[in-house]
Amino acid sequence: MINNYLKLQYKLLTRHFKATGLPIVIAPFLLLGTCYLSYYLMLQYPVFGSYTLLLSNFQLLFLLTEKNRNDFLKNTFHKSDFCKIRLLENGILILPSFIILLLLKLWIYAAALIILAIVFAFLIFKAFGQSIPTPFTKKPFEFIIGFRRSYLLILVLYILAAIGFYVLNPNLVLFCVGGIALTCVFYYQVPEPQFYLWNNRHKPAGFLLGKFRRGLLQCFLFTLPLLLLYSFIFSSAWFNALIVLGGIFFLLPFAITLKYVAYPREINFPEGFALLLCFSFYPLILALFPFYYFKALKNLNNYL
Incomplete structure (x- = not known):
């Protein structure tokens, strides 16, 4: 049974992976x-690299604790097999x-990673439903879903930032702010159903502007x-704070x-690679943003 599940x-x-358009041999x-x-x-930045x-x-292990998913596994497998599967999943996830x-x-960070994998194998969080209130309105939906999937990570980052303030370590605080901002970026991976766009009265430029405005406002609530x-x-x-802002x-x-x-599909390799390029050399975003902005407008013309 376990082999079939794997x-x-x-x-x-x-x-x-094949949905990205790349052959599986590249994986x-x-x-x-x-x-x-x-x-x-990590060789260049051992401390902050280890934190990252x-x-x-931590966030990936947290996502595997989703209640509905674990309830399905519990109903499908014996308790011993369920524990083996969860430990095996977490072990494979943290292996690289x-x-x-x-x-x-x-060694300390490696040991902490093993402890996290074992602890999260036996935890189930009900964080994905309507039980977790958020400070965000229903439109747009990205921050509601994203917050409920990452609230534990954001809490940890706030605790680390508090430690940074206490020990007077400005770099640790900025690291936490950057981590929160990157978390917010990943909220936009999931595309909404097409009828959400069909019901929108704005033209593509107005639609994107509204998304920018609301997304920045909600991100700034965190940062x-x-x-x-x-x-x-x-x-x-x-x-330094101004640069991060x-x-x-x-x-x-x-x-x-x-x-x-990318809409209506999820962000795949081409878009992810553009984002990675900006992470590696941030000023590149000034050149790439206009190019992709007009591509997004052209794509949205099919739905708005």
């Missing part, structure tokens, strides 16, 4: 390339990061309190634009 998950992952090379890039970046790796795995941490001899407190406590480094101001609209370039 084969099914493999087929699902294969289909998701191992992309995985190795991503691991090597993570390893290289742990927090990324664990190997990277071992290669860098970051502005930390940035304002940062500017007050680290008054001599207020310009400016980065968010361009990054989130760019992610929204990529969503509607």
